[in-house]
Amino acid sequence: xxxxxxxxLGPTALASPSTGSPSASSATRxxxxxxxxIGVTPDGGVVGNASYCNRDYERLGGDRYIAxxxxxxxxxxxxxTNQQHATGFRVTTFEQNLAxxxxxxxxxxAGFEWGRHPKNSFLPVKETKDGTPLAAVxxxxxxGGYYNAAYDIWFNKTDxxxxxxxxxxxxxxxxxxLVNHEGHLGAGDYKIDxxxxxxxxxxxxxxxxxxxxxxxAFIAPSTITSAKLWLNPFFRKSMALGWLSSSWYLTxxxxxxxxxxxxxxxxxxxxxxxxxxxxxxxxxxxxxxxxKPVPKPKPKPKLKPKPKPKPKSKPKSKPRKNPLPVCIRxxxx
Numbered sequence: 001x002x003x004x005x006x007x008x009l010g011p012t013a014l015a016s017p018s019t020g021s022p023s024a025s026s027a028t029r030x031x032x033x034x035x036x037x038i039g040v041t042p043d044g045g046v047v048g049n050a051s052y053c054n055r056d057y058e059r060l061g062g063d064r065y066i067a068x069x070x071x072x073x074x075x076x077x078x079x080x081t082n083q084q085h086a087t088g089f090r091v092t093t094f095e096q097n098l099a100x101x102x103x104x105x106x107x108x109x110a111g112f113e114w115g116r117h118p119k120n121s122f123l124p125v126k127e128t129k130d131g132t133p134l135a136a137v138x139x140x141x142x143x144g145g146y147y148n149a150a151y152d153i154w155f156n157k158t159d160x161x162x163x164x165x166x167x168x169x170x171x172x173x174x175x176x177x178l179v180n181h182e183g184h185l186g187a188g189d190y191k192i193d194x195x196x197x198x199x200x201x202x203x204x205x206x207x208x209x210x211x212x213x214x215x216x217a218f219i220a221p222s223t224i225t226s227a228k229l230w231l232n233p234f235f236r237k238s239m240a241l242g243w244l245s246s247s248w249y250l251t252x253x254x255x256x257x258x259x260x261x262x263x264x265x266x267x268x269x270x271x272x273x274x275x276x277x278x279x280x281x282x283x284x285x286x287x288x289x290x291x292k293p294v295p296k297p298k299p300k301p302k303l304k305p306k307p308k309p310k311p312k313s314k315p316k317s318k319p320r321k322n323p324l325p326v327c328i329r330x331x332x333x
Contacts (some may be wrong), residue, residue, distance in 0.1 A: 001114050001293075005144070005281070008123040008169055012274075024232055027032050029058055031215055035244050037311045042073050045057050045059045045066065045116075046058050047083060048060075048083070049079070049082075049083070049249075049305070050079070050214050051077040051078065051079045051092045051093065051142075051239040052069060052077065052079070053071070053075065053077040053078075053093065054067075054069070054071060054075075055115060056069055057069060058080055058083060059118060059119075060080060060083060060084075060086050060087055060089075060118075061085065061086065061087045061127055062084060062085075062111065062120060062121045063119045063121075064087075064121055065083060065109065065121065065272060065274075066109060066113070066116050066117075066118050067080055067088070067089040067106075067107070067108045067269075068107055068108070068109065068113060069106050070104065070106060070107060071103070071104045071106075072098070072102070072103060072104060072105070072257070073098030073101070073104070073105040073226025074094065074095060074096050074098050074103030074105035074259065074294040075093065075094070075097060075101070075104075076091060076093055076094050076097040076104040076106055076259070077093035078106050078246065079130070085273045087105065087273060088108060088253065088271050088272055089268065089269055089270050090140075090267075091106055091264060091265050091268065092265055092267065093265060094259060094263075095264050096261050096266040098176055099116075099261075100260075101260070102103065102259065102260060103259065103260070104186050104254050104257075105152075105259070106256055106257055106259070106267075107122070107152060107254045107269075108254055108255060108269050109152075109253060109254025109256075110122060110252075110253050110274045110277075111124075111154075111251050111252035111254075112124070112163045112164070112166055112251050112252055113252055113254070114163050114166075114167060114168075115165065115166075115167075119162070121281035122164065122280065123279050123280040124156065124160060124163050124246075124249040124251045124276055124280045125251055125278055125279060125280030126159070126246075127155065127235060127244070127245075127246045127247070127248055127249070128246050128247075129278055129280070130232070130250050130277055130278055131276050131277050131278035132230065132276045133231040133232065133234060133274060133276055133277035134229070134230055134273070134274070134275045134276050135229055135231055135253060135272075135273070135274050135275075136227065136230070136271070136272070136273045136275075137178070137227055137267065137269060137271065137272050137273075138150070138269075138271045138272075139178065139179065139225050139226075139255075139267075139270065140179060140225070140266065140267065140268040140269075140270055140283060141267065142225065142262075142263065142264060142265075142267055142327045144181075144262055145181055145260075145261070145262025145263060145264050146150040146181055146182060146258075146260035147179075147182070147256050147258060147260055147262065147267070148177050148180050148181060148182055148257070149174060149178055149179035149267070149303075150176055150177040150178060150255070150258065150259050151174075151178075151229070151251050151253070151254070151258070152173065152175055152252070152254045152255065152256060153173070153175070153231065153250070153272065154169040154173055154174075154250075154252040154253065155169060155171035155172040155173075155174075155244060155248040155250055156169040156171045156246050156248060156251050157170050157171045157251050159185040159249050159280070159283050160249070160251070161282075162253060163282075165306050166251065167211075168206055168209055168211040168312070169211075169251055169252070170211055170213050170214075171213060171214065171244070171245070171246045171248040171249070172206065172213060172214040172215075172216065172238060172245075173213055173214070174176060174216055174218075174235065174238055174244070175216070175217040176197075176217075176218045176229065177217055177218065177219040178221050178223070178224040178225070179220075179224070180219055180220070180223070181262075182260075185217075186198030186199050186200040186217065186219040187199070187200070190218070190237060192234060192237060193229075193230065195220070195229070197218040197219060197220060197221075198219045198221065198315065199216065199217065199219070200216075200217050200249070201214070201216040201241065201257055202215055203215070214243045214244065216241065218245045219232060229333055248278075249280065250326045253274050254272075255272050257268055267300070281289065
């Protein structure tokens, strides 16, 4: 999802986006958020066939993917049936509360998205070691409305030590638009695997966090509702345009709908799959700094006890010569 558009950042693109803005809507939220039929699992995410709203999510396809209701201003609800085997979702509710921007990006993904991670999907992997990822999707569109349907692929500049705490990526966001209900966008004629694509790109920014990243979108000249795309050719084209580095790490591959306005319930990802992507490994834990050895205090030298002085012997009195007579109470001696 392009936070720069939502936040009003002016794009520096190959071609400026359309100046027409989506019409505002006065829709308000209609009642409480539906509760899941069973509850919330300990690992996060709802289970069951009920609709889920308010940025909730559901683990799909044996926990290989997550369908995430990324509501960032509008009010949307999604629904998935047969959760253990399904690899898609349907938009059941869309009420526009954010005029003039992308207020919701319901999507299904593998990898990491703001702390969410399907247990059986991949860990961040360096672009040069990602294998030959093949992403397939089938979508259901609705007539009219102001939206697009696109692959959304993210790179981070470094291998995150703890990807569950990654948050926003700071490398590149590669989008591949299959459906464009936003008017004529992009420029050029870039051939990738025999198909022509228009391109637009700029530096995007999330004004809430201050994170910036390279944004590039490959836009199909006409609507495609079913596709199976090798992703590396799009990565190589992004590198040729100076918008991606081969030393950066792939963290997320997904597909979703950037929703502006209109009667959009009914949009659906009927199926999604990601194959032949090599998973990375978690980097080793950083070693704590070696503490400097504390010098042992030098032992104090033992003091020799002072010798006790010898007692002075009393001099022997010499006997007097001619001793005087001893008077024992006699008047005269």
